[in-house]
Amino acid sequence: MEGATDELDSRNRAGSVLGSSTTSDGDSVRPSGRPDAIRFVGVHKSFGRNKILAGLDMGLPEGMVSMILGPSGTGKSVCIKHMVGLLYPDSGDVLVHGHSVPNMPDRELFEMRKKFGLLFQDGALFGSMNLYDNVAFPLRQHTEKGEDEIEHIVMRRLTEVGLANAREKMPNELSGGMRKRAGFARALVLEPDIVLFDEPDSGLDPVRTALLGELIRQIHAEMLAEAQAAGKTRMPTFAVVTHDVMSARRVADYINVLWRGRIVGAGPAEVMLSSEDPFIHQFLTGDADGPLAMD
Amino acid sequence: MNELVEVPRDWLDSMGDVVRFGARVVGRVAGLQVLRYTGETLRQAGILIVSSTLVIWGLVFIIGLQCGIEGAYFNQSVGTPAYSGVFAAWCDLRELVPLCFGYMMAAKVGTGIVAELGSMRISDEIDALEVMGISGITFLCATRLLAALVVLPFVYLCSIGAGFLASYLAVVQQIGDVSSGGFFLIFWQFQNPPDVLFSLIKAMAMAVLVVLVGCYYGYNASGGPVGVGTATAKSMVINIVGVHLISMLGTQIFWGNNPRAPIGG
Incomplete structure (x- = not known):
């Protein structure tokens, strides 16, 4: 295991993360040719003695569906909380469209958050409201x-996620999958520039996971087409945090593999999925043999 | 030895956090940011009225009966049954109605706030609010404080009425050692309008404490359902101690120097 950590350190020193340049307006650009909607720069974060992020450098390209893949407990959800300013790094910086989240005053932070839609693991629907009011709430x-x-907007979103007939139901009357879809509808209702998904597949059976993945791709494609038709300057960016490799194969345009608080590899999905890198190969194929072990 | 020092130190730390948090919530009300969420404030006010009013009035009514009965029998035993109204005036207005109001606020409203906000915290609902660009402190806490400040003075004034009515029923209608006119003569001699105001101030101080402590422990709950349970218990302890402190200080400040007792000229 020690050897694996040393190898990871040397890979970070050697710049294993795919390089990026910077546009004139401060946004960094991925090899995909698109600027990063969100960028982590040398982010460290600890909770007590637990070091969660250890100098994380990561970018999520604009207009793509990006995946943050990694084993459980490796800091994926912590990343999401840093993006929306629910957590702040101990050191380093998190940039959203080139603006530093940790350095934003409260008023600016609340404005910035309106760019985001976030699907929490269990949907995080408000228990005191029915489904319709939950989705209508941000509007x-x-x-x-x-x-x-x-009502027109809410029903459109509820129809997209297949919940138009459940508008009067309270969250405790919904199944886990329905709560996730409802959370998805609520995350989309303000047409955010960036939509984040925190383990959308957790607790779902494989079929529903596949259907949710398809829904994510379909809605991203629709939002992208709408944004292009409207001539928007910002293209919709989706970021999915998961440890489910099958979801990554189905949904991702761009993949970041996170381990022990750092990126061990990042790049377009087709490149990553065919990677011969022992770390990435082992994780994406689920092999027991390789540098990743139980600890 | 270290543990003996650490426990009170933790409590002091915790109190400091409660005070800082409370100041933020009060700031959101005083700075009128809370008015952005008038609908939520009205909803919370409605919840207070519907779910807590009858319970508070019921408890105060029972305490009023007790005050009346004990006062009547005590005065009967010392040969001054006509003075039973003193107990109704003082015991109800100055001490027991505010205390019972504080107890019921802590037990019903305070724990309810901790449980509701704590559940919202552990199920990510508060994070979801924040991510939508809505301040959780303003939307969840300041609205509850404003709703309490709007609704509870009326609830409390009616509570005083319920206590007085109960004492009257016990002394005049049940025990009957004094006539209705005799009871009211003494009853009104031993209180005046400032006493009602002072009593109201005591009760509102308790209400503000209970709401702020409840919001603090609910908003900052962690550790899953067990954590919410622990936070609820902690808030109850702090609220009960706080209610007694406010009651004692209020009595000292408002009536300690001048009890306004028309006895002995």
């Missing part, structure tokens, strides 16, 4: 839209 709080327009 009522952040827009001046009338109830008719809100």
